[in-house]
Amino acid sequence: MAPTLADPFHDSSALREFVINQGNGVKGLSELGLTALPKQYIQPLEERTCMSNIVPQETIPIIDMSNWEDPRVAKSICDAASKWGFFQIVNHDVPIEVLENVKDATYKFFRLPAEVKNKYSKDHSSSNNVRFGTSFTPQAEKALEWKDYLSLFYVSEEQASALWPSICRDQVLDYMKKSEVVIKQLLKVLMKGLNVNEIDDTKESMLMGSMRTNLNYYPICPNPELTVGVGRHSDVSTLTILLQDEIGGLFVRENEGDNWIHVPPIKGSLVINVGDALQIMSNGRYRSVEHRVVANGSNNRISVPIFVNPRPADMIGPLPELIANGEKPIYKQVLYSDYVKHFFRKAHNGKKTVGFAEL
Secondary structure, rough: OOOOOOOOOOOHHHHHHHHHHHHOOHHHHHHHHHOOHHHHOOOOOOHOOOOHHHHOOOOOOEEEEOOOOOHHHHHHHHHHHHHOEEEEEEEOOOHHHHHHHHHHHHHHHHOOOOOHHHHHHHOOOOOOOOEEEEOOOOOOOOOOOOOOOEEEEEEHHHHHHHHHHOOOHHHHHHHHHHHHHHHHHHHHHHHOOOOOOOHHHHHHHHHOEEEEEEEEEEOOOOOOOOOOEEEEOOOOOOOEEHHHHHHHHEEEOOOOOOEEEOOOOOOOEEEEEHHHHHHEEEEEOOOOOOOOEEEOOOOOOEEEEEEEOOOOOOEEEHHHHHHOOOOOOEOOOEHHHHHHHHHHHOOOOOOOHHHEEOO
16 A cells, blocks of 8 residues: 655654565655655765766776787786776677667566565565665665665576566576676686686685675666765675666765766676776775766666676685785685674664775
């Protein structure tokens, strides 16, 4: 039952009931036609995007992957990972129809009735590996984020067939499978940049032993300037491979100071960013960088990131090859699952998670 429009969510328990317990999400809020943002989504001033801090002329590197083994391409990938932590790739090996199919499947999932999506929520999902949710960590956040998501942790094809929503399962599996080629190319280049020339099975499973894909939905928002789609954070992954639609709204923090750079949508491109795990393994040579997503007052937006991670049981720390060459480690060895738990038990707070692994 939808609340009335006067001030429907003055009471936080009514909001929680509608958005979380009934599975309506912020998409349901958006479709009520609210004229004002519920107070639970109003971010503190310092977390809102200040347009005077946007650097319009800057952009992250755009790298053509058609000759990915060319030493100049390899150098531009390693330079981008060191300086920016973010870059876009074009002419990669993931077919455009695979990208279009997964975008269509994302819209189809979020168009499902709330009661169907709610079967995959924390309280109802048959597995932790399939999770429909909203915001980031609602129980830990002072202000909520304007985003719904479906998170799919890949264990095996069999488990995905059994547990993932059928409306998007095949498209997500295809996207992950086709992206694996590009992920391996990027990791090979990035490891070579650290003088790690051999990626054996142990190293490969530490770099990309587990993968999670999120389908993100950012509905039209009343008063978008008062809230965020996603707050400032860096990813806990090795690498993140992001497919965004044509709407835009992803911003990356510039190297120094408090300036932010928009990541313009380029049809057929993938946005790549270094995660905390790779920053730790590279002993700080590659940088995971803060990013955020703004809310939008006129368009719905979707994005589909693949988080390429170590396995939960892996110990991560600076690669032994770097320390053997005489580098002083700046990070300790940490159990990856402990690192991830530390990230998810608090609200988004910029780059603070990496402090968990610092010596």
